[in-house]
Amino acid sequence: MSPSIDAQRPIYVAGHRGMVGAGIVRALKAGGHRNILTRSHAELDLTSQAAVEAFFAEQQPVQVYLAAAKVGGIHANDTYPADFIYDNLLIETNSIHAAWRHGVERLLFLGSSCIYPRLAEQPMRESALLTGPLEPTNEPYAIAKIAGIKLCESYNRQHGTDFRSVMPTNLYGPGDNFDLENSHVIPALIRKFHEAKETGAAAVEVWGTAGPDASSSTSTTWPTPASSSWGSTRTATVPIPSPCAPTSTSAWGRTSASVSLPRPCATWSGSAARSALTLPSRTARRASSSMLPGCGGSDGRRECNCSRVFSRRTTGI
Numbered sequence: 001m002s003p004s005i006d007a008q009r010p011i012y013v014a015g016h017r018g019m020v021g022a023g024i025v026r027a028l029k030a031g032g033h034r035n036i037l038t039r040s041h042a043e044l045d046l047t048s049q050a051a052v053e054a055f056f057a058e059q060q061p062v063q064v065y066l067a068a069a070k071v072g073g074i075h076a077n078d079t080y081p082a083d084f085i086y087d088n089l090l091i092e093t094n095s096i097h098a099a100w101r102h103g104v105e106r107l108l109f110l111g112s113s114c115i116y117p118r119l120a121e122q123p124m125r126e127s128a129l130l131t132g133p134l135e136p137t138n139e140p141y142a143i144a145k146i147a148g149i150k151l152c153e154s155y156n157r158q159h160g161t162d163f164r165s166v167m168p169t170n171l172y173g174p175g176d177n178f179d180l181e182n183s184h185v186i187p188a189l190i191r192k193f194h195e196a197k198e199t200g201a202a203a204v205e206v207w208g209t210a211g212p213d214a215s216s217s218t219s220t221t222w223p224t225p226a227s228s229s230w231g232s233t234r235t236a237t238v239p240i241p242s243p244c245a246p247t248s249t250s251a252w253g254r255t256s257a258s259v260s261l262p263r264p265c266a267t268w269s270g271s272a273a274r275s276a277l278t279l280p281s282r283t284a285r286r287a288s289s290s291m292l293p294g295c296g297g298s299d300g301r302r303e304c305n306c307s308r309v310f311s312r313r314t315t316g317i
Helices: 019-030 049-059 074-079 081-101 136-159 185-199 270-276 281-287
Strands: 011-014 063-066 106-110 163-166 203-208 218-223 234-238 257-261
Touching: 011 019, 049 081, 063 081, 074 081, 074 136, 081 106, 081 136, 081 163, 106 136, 136 163, 185 203
Parallel strands: 011 063, 063 106, 106 163
Antiparallel strands: 203 218, 234 257
């Protein structure tokens, strides 16, 4: 936000303790804004319409960043689907409706790329929304996020508001959730490989598929080199199921591809990412510009099932 906007006008950041919300708060402060409203869940339950209404009536924010949501990885989405759709619908409807009622000038709603069809044409376009079935694993969460987008669109159309939606893709970084059961795929993999390095583990378990049938999620292991060997090039065999791949590429459908393992926390990019994957050049080109598909995260394609976790670039591992 530009300091030219009155720095004392109240701005509400919902979800300020999360990775994204905390980043928004830092950016607002860096832009000169000092009247930033934040509330913990204990202070303000966004699933309570009465509590949200009272907060907006008292604080009268002029801008809202709706980064609050119930989020999680493949395990959490698969275990608690009712919680994911119910809680997120309440958070969105209560916050967006109160923002309209109390004259909020601008609202930014954070969605997710899981809103797009599971098999959306690549490269994916915004117009692909609602054109095909969603990824079943996190469909309830995705439907709630689609509802939030449509709420913003509908209030804009009917009431002339300025409510906008953005789709983050596989975010990770400081303040992320690194829980091995409930986190997104990238932070979970970062933790697993970091702990493997620290303990000298012989293998790292990752959730994926054992073959081209991606109908169910299984586990596989990556051999872990000795601590002194990190930074050198080692190779592991990783499943590459056909549903994630371009249908015109004959190599897809094979059950594995060789992938070089960089040192922990290294980033693959550009030619390094292309050379790391022994796949046809079309696929390799895509590997240099796509994030690792997530479970409860997103990759520019969708928020997808971990059974297809190895079909794209592994960034940040």
